Amino acid sequence: MAKTMPQVRYPIGPAAETPGYDGSRVHVGGVFIFLLCFAITMAVIFLATWGFERRLVGPVRPQDRAQPKEPLPLPQPLQPSPGHPALPWQDLAALRQRQQRELRLGAPAAADHGPHLPIDKAIDELLNSGVLNRPWKNPATQPYMRPADEKPALPSVENRT
Amino acid sequence: MTAIGKIQTGSIVVGIAGAAAFVAAFFLPVQRELIFRAYLFGYLCCLGLALGSMCLLMLHALTGGEWGDRIRPAAHAAMLTLPLLALLFIPLCFGLRALYPWARPEELAGSHTLLHRQAYLNATFFYIRAAAYFVIWIGLALLVHWRPWARALCAPGLIIYLMTMTHAGIDWLMSRDIEFYSTAFGFVLTVGQTLSAMALAVVLLPLLPKRRPAPSPPAKLALLNDLGNLLLTMVILWAYVAFMQLLVIWMGNTTEDNGWYLERGLGGGGDSLAWRIVGGIILLFEFFVPFYLLLFRKIKQRSRSLLATAWILLLAHGAEEYWLVAPSGNDGAARFDPHWVDLAALAGLLGIWLTAFLLMLGRAPAEAMPEPQSETGAAVHG
Numbered sequence: 001m002a003k004t005m006p007q008v009r010y011p012i013g014p015a016a017e018t019p020g021y022d023g024s025r026v027h028v029g030g031v032f033i034f035l036l037c038f039a040i041t042m043a044v045i046f047l048a049t050w051g052f053e054r055r056l057v058g059p060v061r062p063q064d065r066a067q068p069k070e071p072l073p074l075p076q077p078l079q080p081s082p083g084h085p086a087l088p089w090q091d092l093a094a095l096r097q098r099q100q101r102e103l104r105l106g107a108p109a110a111a112d113h114g115p116h117l118p119i120d121k122a123i124d125e126l127l128n129s130g131v132l133n134r135p136w137k138n139p140a141t142q143p144y145m146r147p148a149d150e151k152p153a154l155p156s157v158e159n160r161t
Numbered sequence: 162m163t164a165i166g167k168i169q170t171g172s173i174v175v176g177i178a179g180a181a182a183f184v185a186a187f188f189l190p191v192q193r194e195l196i197f198r199a200y201l202f203g204y205l206c207c208l209g210l211a212l213g214s215m216c217l218l219m220l221h222a223l224t225g226g227e228w229g230d231r232i233r234p235a236a237h238a239a240m241l242t243l244p245l246l247a248l249l250f251i252p253l254c255f256g257l258r259a260l261y262p263w264a265r266p267e268e269l270a271g272s273h274t275l276l277h278r279q280a281y282l283n284a285t286f287f288y289i290r291a292a293a294y295f296v297i298w299i300g301l302a303l304l305v306h307w308r309p310w311a312r313a314l315c316a317p318g319l320i321i322y323l324m325t326m327t328h329a330g331i332d333w334l335m336s337r338d339i340e341f342y343s344t345a346f347g348f349v350l351t352v353g354q355t356l357s358a359m360a361l362a363v364v365l366l367p368l369l370p371k372r373r374p375a376p377s378p379p380a381k382l383a384l385l386n387d388l389g390n391l392l393l394t395m396v397i398l399w400a401y402v403a404f405m406q407l408l409v410i411w412m413g414n415t416t417e418d419n420g421w422y423l424e425r426g427l428g429g430g431g432d433s434l435a436w437r438i439v440g441g442i443i444l445l446f447e448f449f450v451p452f453y454l455l456l457f458r459k460i461k462q463r464s465r466s467l468l469a470t471a472w473i474l475l476l477a478h479g480a481e482e483y484w485l486v487a488p489s490g491n492d493g494a495a496r497f498d499p500h501w502v503d504l505a506a507l508a509g510l511l512g513i514w515l516t517a518f519l520l521m522l523g524r525a526p527a528e529a530m531p532e533p534q535s536e537t538g539a540a541v542h543g
Contacts, residue, residue: 030223030312041324078411078419078427088414115377 176512178369182505203510213358214239238521337489350522363471373452420493432497446478
């Protein structure tokens with residue numbers, strides 16, 4: 001394998017003496033050849049990946065469906081957060097759990113000890129309570145009764161989706 | 162005796178002593194994992210120099226320039242050691258169980274991830290892939306050897322080298338951890354290999370045959386300046402890709418990827434401090450110090466200071482190889498357990514490799530061969 005190459009002599013290019021670096025015998029074309037090869041390789045890889053995806057991802061193998069026997073241990077975070085030792089996904093899971101619990105229970109006590117209902121829940125409660133259908137004793141607070149032929153300017157609470 | 166001859170004698174002695182100490186470790190109460198880990202570390206140090214040299218030769222064939230002509234004998238000789246490195250890979254095949262969790266049935270059965278990857282990560286396919294890598298690399302080396310100026314071959318050759326080294330990095334290094342996965346890993350390895358090969362070539366500059374006729378002083382300064390600039394470019398590229406990998410994993414903060422950096426001391430606990438010190442040394446001497454030094458033209462244009470910088474880079478890269486190999490496979494725990502067998506394996510393998518390398522260097526062309534169609538080349542070849 002170690003083929004001895006012929007011994008040759010040559011000087012460093014004269015272009016080296018003027019600018020402080022050697023600019024002789026430098027091929028810019030090589031960069032373009034490389035870029036062309038790189039682009040072709042990328043195209044081939046993308047096509048091959050696409051083909052594999054189409055052929056292999058569809059059927060789920062039995063081992064893909066297998067679940068770990070025990071839950072994975074909690075990871076140690078890389079990001080230093082000594083005052084809040086929790087990962088972002090743990091924070092999100094806790095937030096989601098808290099919101100679900102609040103919605104289930106209705107109105108947990110807020111900081112001012114008053115009721116604290118989410119607006120959607122409050123509207124549902126109001127509609128289901130039947131308060132809006134009762135005749136109002138005080139005419140000043142009675143809801144506006146729209147004539148039958150008048151079209152509403154804004155969607156009413158009852159028509160909300 | 163010439164300087165190369167003296168180094169060759171020294172490398173034979175060190176190689177034999179290291180190899181003997183390494184073999185002795187098999188008969189002593191030393192864990193198999195430590196023995197094969199040490200071998201993998203020493204092996205990757207040598208392989209990186211050979212593959213990085215091949216990459217440099219292909220880069221030079223593409224771009225041209227005096228710098229490549231000057232370092233060609235060293236890079237060429239290093240590249241020609243690839244067949245020897247293919248043979249030296251064989252002992253690693255006996256240490257799969259010690260090195261890789263996917264080769265241990267008890268771990269395979271208990272890991273969903275390993276079961277999922279079993280179709281790819283199994284012993285038979287591992288051997289086939291390793292053989293394929295060496296066939297491709299030796300084939301590329303032969304192409305570069307026989308057709309050194311074939312630009313059309315070197316462009317795809319560089320891409321093939323990047324792709325095969327990425328896969329080899331996954332097989333030989335990344336798969337030592339069950340969960341870790343990084344798409345930048347192969348690129349970090351290839352850039353590190355090229356950097357180390359460039360540093361080796363610069364270190365060997367005084368040993369390479371002198372030019373006849375000697376270049377004029379401004380031309381010599383320009384050459385040293387170019388070599389320094391190339392080293393600086395590679396240092397920056399290495400730091401960029403290594404930091405990019407860390408940044409992406411740090412931001413992702415996932416169970417799968419964190420473990421690899423936690424093993425290297427980023428999370429605290431265990432022997433984190435020791436690994437942090439090693440990491441700090443690598444960061445300091447493979448980036449900050451050479452980056453600062455290579456910014457100055459005076460340092461680049463003085464042979465001694467450029468050589469000193471290249472030595473720093475070479476040693477720091479050796480430390481990086483250890484940092485890549487040793488902490489893996491500890492399930493996210495930082496365990497610092499250097500062993501004398503690490504040094505023995507490194508000495509043995511490096512001694513054997515250096516002997517072969519210097520043998521090749523002696524048979525390499527006394528001076529670089531310029532491109533035949535170039536201006537100066539045409540003058541030479543008539």
